[in-house]
Amino acid sequence: MGLKNKLTFLYLFAVLIPTTVTNGLFYYVVTNQVRTQKLHDASLVIEQLAKDFEQGIDQVVGISSLLYTDSRINEMLDRQYTSDAEYVQHYHDVFPEFNKYRYMHPFIHSIVFFTDNSTVIFSGSVQPITPQLQQADWYRDIRSFPVLVRTGRSLSIVRKLDYFSFYNKTNRMVRIELEPMAIDHLLRTRAFPGEIYVVDRQGNIQYSTRVQNNVHNKGKPPARTEKGRIVISHRYKTAHYLHGWSIVGVVSEEKLVNNTRYFMAFIFSIAFVNFVVPTIILFLVSKPLHARIVNILSYMKKVERGKFETIHSELYDDEIGQLAKAFNRMSLTIKRLIQDVYMANIQKKEMELQKKQAQLNALQSQMNPHFLFNVLETIRMRSLMKHEDETAEMIEHMARILRKSISWGSDWVKVREEMDIVSRLLSIQRYRFGDKLQYRIDIDESVLEHTIPNMIILPFVENACKHGVESKAGKGNIDIQVRAEGPWLTFTIRDNGPGMNEQQLLQLWRSLNEEEGITEHVGVRNVYYRLKMYYGEHFTFQMYNDRGFVVFFSLPIDQASSSNYVK
Incomplete structure (x- = not known):
């Protein structure tokens, strides 16, 4: 590939493609960052809504606990009255103070007590437990602890009043109905860019900002997999009366990125400038550079053929000019190297070879170690002939150790072989020291x-x-x-x-x-x-x-x- 093609290749991969990719990545990052930030803000809104809703429910549950442990209310509902006047007297003694609970929190719409005491005069705040009531879905969910259920037009906190075991003549319960307008106001005051749902533990919508003045929204909220919609959900896992309930926010994907449209035109403008201006500059600069480099290349080819000529054209002070000057110095240096350094190096190598050959000759002239083995074997055989068995054994041990120490075989041995030599050495030392060793x-x-x-x-x-x-x-x-x-x-x-x-x-x-x-x-x-x-x-x-x-x-x-x- 020629230099001109390489410059074109460089332009494509250093200017055009990086510019296109960079601007595309920039647009993607900005869009994704805006989307992520808005999604984060929406998540914070849902979290705060969930916290406010839980706080409101907690206060209503607190009031239900006060009623649950109020002995006067429990005694009034359980007492067997002999006359209507007696009940009215007890009612006026207890309920004026009880009514204060009704106005303590804006989440409370009404408080109604239920009892199966037939001696009670039933009114707006005290209702009988009828067979029809016992068939209601929410009645079957009543427990001694507070339970959040839907009772008709609104949500309610219901619970049995069985705290006092000695008030056991009747069945009693309380229903604190939540104020729908307060819940609706809570859901609509937050700046959430979409719809908000209150969903029960079965996944059914109980409240929604999608319907004005809603009473009961049946059905399921949009699924997370629904195209074009993002679902943000906070599921309660702490309080048992809210366990399984959720605050769900649904926002359109388009709303999250609608503020990033103007970035597209801006990025395309930058990309156009980044494309045209560098193209002109690169063309004006690369053409003379290419001509000068081709000139240097022609002289380098002459060197390849053994002609060490120097460049005589005008030399500039830029990098290519310095390259040409370095080429001239290199040509002159190669000539000197051929004449002086190269020949001296050859002489030095010859001297080193002669030295190594002399060392090898000296090594070869040393005594052959097999001579020593033969001498030791001769001494051992003479000792055996004279019945000097112990001396012969020591000489055999010594020969084995000597042969092992000067052997040019493998540097690695088995443990068995190494310990055999050690044993032979100790036998020699035992022969030397006697019982001392x-x-x-x-x-x-x-x-x-x-x-x-x-x-x-x-x-x-x-x-x-x-x-x-x-x-x-x-x-x-x-x-x-x-x-x-x-x-x-x-x-x-x-x-x-x-x-x-x-x-x-x-x-x-x-x-x-x-x-x-x-x-x-x-x-x-x-x-x-x-x-x-x-x-x-x-x-x-x-x-x-x-x-x-x-x-x-x-x-x-x-x-x-x-x-x-x-x-």
């Missing part, structure tokens, strides 16, 4: 076939013999344990020698973190560095004093046994 090897048989790095136990056993047994006046003990503990393979080498003082132990730990300059503890450092090379940070290594000196390290079994770690 006692040792014990405790190996979990399940770990014998796991693979571990070669020669990682032997240096610590040698140190235990040298520093733990040899320097001890009495008998020396060496205890070696190899265990499988979960995903870890653990090794413990313990002796009963004098151990290390705190300063020596600190110096030993410090030597493990120093790359050069420390000639002591070479065996320990060698093992520690190899473990870090093989396992990184996924291993544990500890050295401490505990009635002697203890070396403990653990290796992950899955890595120790994996062939991926065999080097």
Whole structure:
């Protein structure tokens, strides 16, 4: 693809498409943000309406509780009167004070008591419990606690008056009818951009702002899935008398975004400007740039053919001009490199090869280790011929250890092989120290076939013999344990020698973190560095004093046994 086509491609994907997408996204974000904000505001209105409605119902329920626990009203409704005059006297003594409850809250339209006491004179505030009344739907819902039901033209709070067990001659109840105009006023005073419904626990509409002066709106509110409408609902879950009731708001989708229409023309205007102006500017700038770059390219092709010519046309101080100057310097530098640096580098490589060849020749000229094995085998055979079996056995152990230590085979061995070498070393040391050395090897048989790095136990056993047994006046003990503990393979080498003082132990730990300059503890450092090379940070290594000196390290079994770690 040529530079001109690339600039066109760049224009499409850096100007045209981003401008179109950006303006489209901007319009979408603004519209969605306005819609979200209005939806949030509408949700707040519904929440506040639900709170106000619940507060009004709570106050009516509070008044019902006062009546429920009023002994005079309960006694008046339960008392068996001998004459009408006696009832009238009690009625005038009690109800004037009772009537104050009726005017305490604007949500209350009326308060009516019901009783099956036949000695009572029934009037507007006291009504009989008739068979017809007992067939009403709301009557079957009456409980000792307040219940919100529809009773004819309005909603009511109803409950039995059975708080006092000693007033048990009659059945009593109270119905506090809510004021429909107060509920309608509450629903219409909030600035909600749609319709509001009060829905009972069966999902039926009890009040709605859709109908003026509504008394009872039967049916269901619009469903959430109805196209073009958004339903916002607050469902009561706390008070038992409102449990399952809902305040539902329904708003048209179009009303939420009708204020964003003017953004469309504004965004299209910006998009047009962003399209035309950059197009003109890019055309005026890209044409001379393209010509200058093509000129530099022609000289670079000459370099490809081995002609290191410099650009002699007018060079500007912009980036392309600096590129042309850098190209001229590069051409001159390549010539010098070919003549000087390249030849010197070849000479240096030849000297390094000669040096490595000399080192290889020196290494090959060293004594063949098989000579040592042959000598040891000859000594062992002579010892057997002279019936010096113990000496022959020690020489065999020594030959095996020597062969293992200078072997160029795999860096990884099985635990069984490593412990065989350790056992042979301890046998030699036992031959050396006699009864002064006692040792014990405790190996979990399940770990014998796991693979571990070669020669990682032997240096610590040698140190235990040298520093733990040899320097001890009495008998020396060496205890070696190899265990499988979960995903870890653990090794413990313990002796009963004098151990290390705190300063020596600190110096030993410090030597493990120093790359050069420390000639002591070479065996320990060698093992520690190899473990870090093989396992990184996924291993544990500890050295401490505990009635002697203890070396403990653990290796992950899955890595120790994996062939991926065999080097």
